[in-house]
Amino acid sequence: MKFLVNPSKFNELADYIFKPVLILSILLFALGLLFSFYLSPDDYQQGSTVRIMYVHVPSAWLALLTYAIMTLYSIAALAFRIPFGFIFNTAVAPIGAVFTLICVISGSLWGKPMWGTWWVWDARLTSVAILFIIYLIIIFMNLSIENRNVREKVVAIFILVGSVNLPIVKFSVDWWNTLHQPATISKLSKPSIDPSMMTPLIIMTLAFISIGLSIAILRIKTEIISRKSNLG
Amino acid sequence: MSLRFQRLLLILLTLAIILSAVLLILYNTRENVSYFYTPSEIDKSNITINKIIRIGGFVENDSFNKISSSSFKFRITDEKKSIVVTFNGILPDLFREGQGAVIEGAFVDKNIFNATNVFAKHDENYMPASIKEDLKDTGYWNKKYK
Numbered sequence: 001m002k003f004l005v006n007p008s009k010f011n012e013l014a015d016y017i018f019k020p021v022l023i024l025s026i027l028l029f030a031l032g033l034l035f036s037f038y039l040s041p042d043d044y045q046q047g048s049t050v051r052i053m054y055v056h057v058p059s060a061w062l063a064l065l066t067y068a069i070m071t072l073y074s075i076a077a078l079a080f081r082i083p084f085g086f087i088f089n090t091a092v093a094p095i096g097a098v099f100t101l102i103c104v105i106s107g108s109l110w111g112k113p114m115w116g117t118w119w120v121w122d123a124r125l126t127s128v129a130i131l132f133i134i135y136l137i138i139i140f141m142n143l144s145i146e147n148r149n150v151r152e153k154v155v156a157i158f159i160l161v162g163s164v165n166l167p168i169v170k171f172s173v174d175w176w177n178t179l180h181q182p183a184t185i186s187k188l189s190k191p192s193i194d195p196s197m198m199t200p201l202i203i204m205t206l207a208f209i210s211i212g213l214s215i216a217i218l219r220i221k222t223e224i225i226s227r228k229s230n231l232g
Numbered sequence: 233m234s235l236r237f238q239r240l241l242l243i244l245l246t247l248a249i250i251l252s253a254v255l256l257i258l259y260n261t262r263e264n265v266s267y268f269y270t271p272s273e274i275d276k277s278n279i280t281i282n283k284i285i286r287i288g289g290f291v292e293n294d295s296f297n298k299i300s301s302s303s304f305k306f307r308i309t310d311e312k313k314s315i316v317v318t319f320n321g322i323l324p325d326l327f328r329e330g331q332g333a334v335i336e337g338a339f340v341d342k343n344i345f346n347a348t349n350v351f352a353k354h355d356e357n358y359m360p361a362s363i364k365e366d367l368k369d370t371g372y373w374n375k376k377y378k
Contacts, residue, residue, distance in 0.1 A: 041360030045326065050358060079240035115334075115351045116324030122267035160243065164251045168258070175258075177266040177288055179334050184356040193358040 005076070005084050007224045014217045022214040028207035035200035043197075052110040054200045058208040059102040063131065064166060066096035066212070071163040074156040086152035087227065089159060090142050091219035095212055097135035104128060115179055123172035124180035131169055134162040268334050271313040279339050287315060287345065288334040288353065296329050308335060308345075319347040326352035 003009040036054040043050035070089050077085025107125070108118045119125065138155055145151035173182040184193050193201070233241075258265055268288035292314050295307035302321060306329075307314040317335055327333060332353035340346045 041362060044359045044361045044363070045354055045357075047361070053358070075240065075243055079243055080236050114324070114326055114354055116327075117349070117351055120267065120351065123265050160247060161250060163247070164254050167251070168254070176262060177268050177270070179267055179288075179351055179353055181354055181356045184358065192356055194360055194363065196360055197358050 005082050007084055007087065010084065011221060011224060014221055018214060018217050021210050021217070025207055025210035025214055028203060028210055032200060032203040032207045035203055040197055040200045041194075046114060049110065049113050050197070052106055053197075054204045056103060056106040056110055057201060058205040059099045059106065060128070061205060062208050062212055063096055063099040063103055063128075064169060066092060066099060067131065067135075067159075067163065067166060070096065070159050071166070074159045074163075078153065078156050078160075086156065087220060087223045089138070089155060090152070091223040092216050093135055093138040093142065095215055095219070097132065097139060099208070099212070100128065100132040100135055104132060117179075120179050122178040122180060123176040124169070124178045127165060127169040127172050130165055131162075134158075134165060138162075270310040271308060271315045272310055274313075274315070276342065279342055281341065282338045284336065284338050284348075286334055286336045287317075288332070289314075291327065291329050291331055291333050293329050308333065315345050316343055317345045317347050319350055321348075321350070323350055324352040326354055 003013040032054065036051050040051070040054075042048050070092060073082075073085035073088045075085075076082045077089070107128075111120075112118050138159060141155050141158065142151065145154060172178060173180055268286035271287060271289050274287065287308055289308040289310040292307040292309040295309075295314075297305040299305055299318075304319045304323065305316070306319075307316055309315075317337070319335075319337075327350060332355065334351040334353055335345065335347045336349035336351070337345055337347035
């Protein structure tokens with residue numbers, strides 16, 4: 001597991017798995033889109049609009065997952081002095097921001113026909129908007145502070161403080177009355193989604209994970225190189 | 233205790249304190265954080281006329297009346313209490329009796345709520361349309377799913 005904390009070990013592994021992961025993501029996207037558009041049924045209530053879910057839900061999960069991993073790396077970087085954590089955070093923040101943006105845009109395209117509005121300030125939508133702003137602040141801080149030693153610590157601390165938002169995003173639909181419906185899939189109970197609609201959702205989630213992973217590999221490698229050559 | 237575990241402890245402690253501070257704030261402002269009130273949460277004796285609020289619940293069965301082509305009257309219920317709502321405008325596609333809805337507007341008197349916006353709320357259940365027909369045919373259709 002050295003590749004999780006050691007830049008040169010990571011580089012070694014990345015060279016092996018980058019191409020397979022990239023090809024896998026293309027295949028999964030092709031299969032996932034085929035399932036989303038042609039091989040899955042209309043919803044009993046929402047009709048064809050339900051297909052937006054196959055983009056909306058995976059991107060939301062990935063936005064949260066990316067931030068959760070950044071939080072773990074921030075703790076590792078600050079407490080255990082693992083520089084790879086700082087490298088990871090710098091490289092991956094824009095990916096999380098894009099996933100959040102995809103989630104917000106697809107969600108508002110879904111909200112207009114179903115709820116009758118593009119956007120409301122309920123707890124779930126607002127907390128996701130805050131997550132997006134947090135991602136933007138992380139990116140801007142990475143770009144704006146000159147001194148690298150100061151910058152990476154400040155950013156890591158900011159990521160830790162921002163991680164408070166994660167449980168709020170997750171549980172907002174349970175804690176407060178929101179226009180957004182509660183979670184369909186949780187670990188504790190049987191999901192209230194039909195297997196024929198679960199299949200494209202899982203395939204699209206795997207596709208999002210693999211595309212996220214392949215972009216992350218590229219960005220982390222770039223970050224390692226620019227640090228080695230003292231550009232960053 | 234080694235230095236790294238002191239740092240870890242410090243970080244985790246800080247996170248716990250920040251999290252509890254934020255949750256305390258949110259818990260004590262939950263009335264404002266919540267997007268809507270349910271009909272039972274509204275105190276009938278203490279209604280502020282013409283104050284804009286949102287109420288949410290289900291559109292009561294057999295309560296929907298079309299007054300004119302763009303003017304509607306229905307009741308919103310949470311199966312304990314219900315509120316009479318009037319609305320001028322375009323209803324969302326999902327809006328129907330038995331469906332969840334969030335209504336934005338204000339009480340015009342003690343009993344009538346005049347809506348300015350109507351949002352449909354859908355539940356977390358996803359099911360193919362064909363299965364609905366199967367379930368109806370075999371009599372297993374849960375009446376709560378409209």
